[in-house]
Amino acid sequence: MKNMKNKTTKNNMINYGIVIVLFVIVQALSSTGNLSRLLMGLLVPLCVYTIASVSLNLVVGFSGELSLGHAGFMCVGAFSSALFSQVAADSIPQVPRFILALLVGAAVAALFGVIIGIPVLRLRGDYLAIVTLAFGEIIKNLINVLYIGVDDKGLHVATSAAGLHLEAGGKQILKGALGISGTATLYKDIKNYFFLIGVILLLLTLFIVQNLVNSRSGRAIMSTRDNRIAAESVGINITRYKLLAFTISAALAGVAGVLYAHNLSLLKVSVFDYNMSILVLVYVVLGGIGNIRGSIIATIILYALPELLRGFANYRMLIYAIVLIIMMLFNWAPAARDWRARMVEKFKGKKEKKEVA
Structure with a gap:
């Protein structure tokens, strides 16, 4: 129960961290003039x-x-x-x-x-x-x-x-x-x-x-x-x-x-x-x-x-559609979900071995 609570807290903090890190990056780019008016x-x-x-x-x-x-x-x-x-x-x-x-x-x-x-x-x-x-x-x-x-x-x-x-x-x-x-x-x-x-x-x-x-x-x-x-x-x-x-x-x-x-x-x-x-x-x-x-x-x-992708003119929405399809397959295709599960298990196995060592 305690491990599950710690895992939940960790996941929540990661979500907060993603937003804060992105905000800091945007502010840094903006202050140095590297962010276009469009963005x-x-x-x-x-x-x-x-x-x-x-x-x-x-x-x-x-x-x-x-x-x-x-x-x-x-x-x-x-x-x-x-x-x-x-x-x-x-x-x-x-x-x-x-x-x-x-x-x-x-x-x-x-x-x-x-x-x-x-x-x-x-x-x-x-x-x-x-x-x-x-x-x-x-x-x-x-x-x-x-x-x-x-x-x-x-x-x-x-x-x-x-x-x-x-x-x-x-x-x-x-x-x-x-x-x-x-x-x-x-x-x-x-x-x-x-x-x-x-x-x-x-x-x-x-x-x-x-x-x-x-x-x-x-x-x-x-x-x-x-x-x-x-x-x-x-x-x-x-x-x-x-x-x-x-x-x-x-x-x-x-x-x-x-x-x-x-x-x-x-x-x-x-x-x-x-x-x-x-x-x-x-x-x-x-x-x-x-x-x-x-x-x-x-x-x-x-x-x-x-x-x-506005620089790609006529191909902009085509690339956007391809990205949508790739994201859908990555999230929902059975083969992709199995591959992600294997990667997670592999990562956990390496982490456990490192902790034992």
């Missing part, structure tokens, strides 16, 4: 997608449910936090306002997670995937027709620009399909620290997910994945623990959405379509379902690769 622009989105993939792995990998609505939770987190930042821009300083925006985005996404999760988590397999996909599309289309403004009388909501009656001095914030503009400029004093903030949020996400997975609740969540009937027979509330994982995953997706929204000058709802959900799911599957470290590595490689 600098990828750093914050990279944190966003890594947080999203780690949080989705909690549902797909550890809870055993296929969710395709992750972009929907990112969307509500992004727009609710951007709306809060716009409304509170004149009354709250930048740093506490950003912290509150993170809490607002996480809370709203978690609330939607509970609302969607209670009826949806009674479904299984493809049915759950279809309903969560529908949720993401409904949220996107609902925000697409909303117009929100603020004046001395408070917030005003309408479904058309003509229906939004603002007094003199009022400000229109959400403009339907045109989205919300100017959020990033509200944080001009701390915008240069968004990558550092993204890394801190990623470490916080890892802390939450890893501690949940290794807790009593986490073992209950995984038991419902491994054998639903056996878990019910020993008194585990299946719906409760699946809802717990789903809600925490939604809240962390909302945090990713907050970071995404505040890094852009123009936030449009069209980016939060089902393609984003599929993309995050691809990172999770290729990194290994239930493998947090794999999610981190796969997201970093697969998100940055298309931009790094």
Whole structure:
């Protein structure tokens, strides 16, 4: 038991170490001028997608449910936090306002997670995937027709620009399909620290997910994945623990959405379509379902690769597709998994011999 606990702690520390080492390398390259503007622009989105993939792995990998609505939770987190930042821009300083925006985005996404999760988590397999996909599309289309403004009388909501009656001095914030503009400029004093903030949020996400997975609740969540009937027979509330994982995953997706929204000058709802959900799911599957470290590595490689291959012009996406196939085979092909197991045993054997000597 003690050895297992030590192994778990070691694996967790390795995950933290990977993130910290990569951050130090990027900072060193940036300070010496060896990091291009293109790569600098990828750093914050990279944190966003890594947080999203780690949080989705909690549902797909550890809870055993296929969710395709992750972009929907990112969307509500992004727009609710951007709306809060716009409304509170004149009354709250930048740093506490950003912290509150993170809490607002996480809370709203978690609330939607509970609302969607209670009826949806009674479904299984493809049915759950279809309903969560529908949720993401409904949220996107609902925000697409909303117009929100603020004046001395408070917030005003309408479904058309003509229906939004603002007094003199009022400000229109959400403009339907045109989205919300100017959020990033509200944080001009701390915008240069968004990558550092993204890394801190990623470490916080890892802390939450890893501690949940290794807790009593986490073992209950995984038991419902491994054998639903056996878990019910020993008194585990299946719906409760699946809802717990789903809600925490939604809240962390909302945090990713907050970071995404505040890094852009123009936030449009069209980016939060089902393609984003599929993309995050691809990172999770290729990194290994239930493998947090794999999610981190796969997201970093697969998100940055298309931009790094721009010099290959027409062959860029061909190389990207080949890399996807190789990663899939390496992670899931029986021959590759057997080879990895043999390498691990061989490494352990050498280590034991060295310790004996």
